[in-house]
Amino acid sequence: MNNTVIKVLRKPITSAIVAILIGFLVAAIVLASAGYDPGASFAALFSGMVGRPRYIVNVIIKATPLLLCGIGVAFAFKVGLFNIGAEGQYILGTVAATIVGITCDLPAVLEIPLVVLSGTIAGALSGALIGWLKAKFGIHEVITSIMFNWISLYLCNYVVSLDAFHQPNTTGTYAVHESALTMILPNWKLSAEGQAALANFPVLRDVLVRCDVNVGIIVAVVVAILIGWLLKRTKVGYEMRAVGLNKDAARFAGINVEKNIVLCMVISGGLCGLAGALNITGILPHGISTLAAFENNGFNGLSVAFIAGCSPVGCIPAALLFAGLIYGGQTVQQTMGAPSEIISIMIGTIVFCMALGGVIPMLAEHIQRSRAERAEQARKLAAEAGTTPVAAPAGESDASRTSGSAGASSSEAEASSKTTESNGSNDKKGADGDAR
């Protein structure tokens, strides 16, 4: 039982859950101090997230780009790179997908891959450039990728302003051709025939008609699993992790560090670009608009990656949670009148607590140590009260000590010594660490 507590505390997911709970706690305090009922606010938040099938579907739709960007950032982080340029790569993905989707009009089987690939490649190229600058000249990727975020933003606005793409009297471009859409039954669901068929299924109708249901989430989940597999089960992934954990040893072992840095940024940027492209093909308005500020899909991807502890598969629940908080947060504002900034505070707290990720495993160590100490004290007390002389001469010590510890095994000492047993090897290392 005690063992289980310690084991559970060591798991990375425990850190995530505790971080989330602390996030809620802080939000509750802020809400209460501002005069709102935290309980009712959280109820509104959850009903806004999962209260109706439509809400759930919307959360999933919102989660798709966050998930892909999150995987991109997490992947780069595993290779020791901090891709803060996810936002820019996402924007380039939307821009490229829009340009290609408006200019080309091919059958869906060709058009969809073409449009989605173009967005992916745009993101990948931006990532490649950032990676190349880092590998070749040692320019830090954080600096270059922040620059690229702004370059991408203004490039987006420039493309919107071009006559070829700009839809008159709007702030956006035309929509991409219909054959590029990745929505589920976009036309059928609005047709008379579709409406008639759906009339008997109100839930399905609600979900299909009122949401931009698309296949993006399936792609994103597959990508998450694929990237997890790539890192753990392939030679390329092995090389990249080696580069991320010890560049010098990797280079010494004949691994091409520079190549791996560029390749990693290509993949990371490509994933963010893919996120952008799928948003163009998957949700309205199927085109880009003038950006006054960042939409934060990429930046939120950073948060998703860190909540997930940079595990690609872990990004799936993290992205859903994140999207849920953002989407459900609107309801808090509508029903409670509480500002939705509360949600930002909550998210900020969660990310902050994740950054303190080492604290929870440390707690496990602490519990273990204090238990071991208590056991020792119990043993000592028993030894003092009992028969064994403490400082026995070396020769006799073995026999007397055995009897001494047997006498000392009060139930607590026994239970606790079991707890420490499983980690005895760790303690050994600690004990003699200084000798090395």
Place this chain on the structure above:
Amino acid sequence: MEASSDYAVQMHGITKTFGSFTALDSVDLDVKKQTVHAILGENGAGKSTLMNVLYGLYQADAGEVYLGGQSVQIQSPLDAIAHGIGMVHQHFMLVENFTVTENIILGDEVCHSLGVLDMARAKKEVEKIVREYGFDVDPDAKIEDITVGMQQRVEILKALYRGADTLILDEPTAVLTPQEITQLIKIMRGLVARGKTIIIITHKLKEIMESADACTIIRRGKYMGTVDVSKTTEGELASKMVGRRVNLTVEKGPAKPGETALSVRGLHVRDGRGIEQVCGLDLDVRVGEIVGIAGIEGNGQEEFVQAIDGLAKVDSGTISVKGEEIQNTIPRNVLDHKVATVPADRQRFGLVLPFTVAENVILERHGEETFGKGATLDYGKVRSFANGLIKEYDIRPADCVDSLAGGLSGGNQQKVIIAREVSSKPDLLVAVQPTRGLDVGAIEFVHKVLIRERDRGAAILLISLELDEVMDVADTIAVIHHGKIVGTFKQGTVSEEEVGLLMAGGGKQ
């Protein structure tokens, strides 16, 4: 032994367990005042644990501690300091960009009445101790600018400044050059002459013989006895420490050199700052022989190895392996020419510490088809390969295949590297400081592997700062000075003094 005021420190029947592991089992230690007392034991024998008990970092489960004949309870390092015990750890605890004076007073600052630092007085006090003990340390120098030996002296000064009468030095020579070791021994003798008592934790026999008065030996947490150093030999100490007879002399048959495996001609290499470190180096290593390079640190050894491994740019000259030039290519190409290297800095270059042992043993060979078809990596195969090496090289603990390499002891980390490098059956094995920081048993093991590889038909290039090692293991001894080989001798045809002279830049050649 009775507690007596003749002894600075007495620890009787000290027992310390961690969970089910007994780190110390009724260990005794009696340190006479004004002596240098060595504590000898292999890695993990419990030397550091014993000293951590004395310094209050651990509480013993059983046993008594007496200081100057008085029974004391030391609950924390603060207690220990109050009782006049100072400890210098193996890894220094200094603030890099503070001056020597600032570091020494840190935690015990000299202040004006309002709590403002009185640096002038602090400096005077520091200068006073520096003079008193005859230390060669500039109080105004920044830590980052001074040598490791100097930093160690600052650590000792720190302890003295806090009024330490008994100094514990944990593996004080592990990071020092031979010259610095000589200086340290002088300092220790000076401190003893001025009334201090010194306890050194070490596994280097030679230094004990040179510096200590008495030596207490611990093996696997058990007390093995205390000996008078003047009445013992290195061999006796070694066998007491390891528990069996240890061969301090390297046993090997005569070398049977064959064709030339490594041929270096007129090599020039500059270091990262653009200063030429290898200046026209010529060297041949043939298969079936061990060529040892003796030299003082910083005479181009590092750059030479980097040039062989394809990590440093060669300005001019050639490096050929079995007739093919490999200079200025990439590390992968060098590895493909069957060159293996045991690097000097095992944690930086040798291992990916957050990787498991299994992941580390394939660092150079993960691309091979044996470890997975095409792009995939078959961890089942990797682990069984690793388990084979763990067994063959006795890497401990025996079930470490999925443990992180960073959790292994230094000796076992080195075994992982050696196992990996040798498992590729190299034509040329470059071993740089392969026994640094290892205990006697592990050193014996490494030397055996080098000789076994030589007899298998590999060419071995051994680069070591330990002259003894080169003299004992190498079939051919090459002396490096200022980036050049200044003398080459067959083993047994040259004395240690002659080589030492050449290393320092003197001599006839």
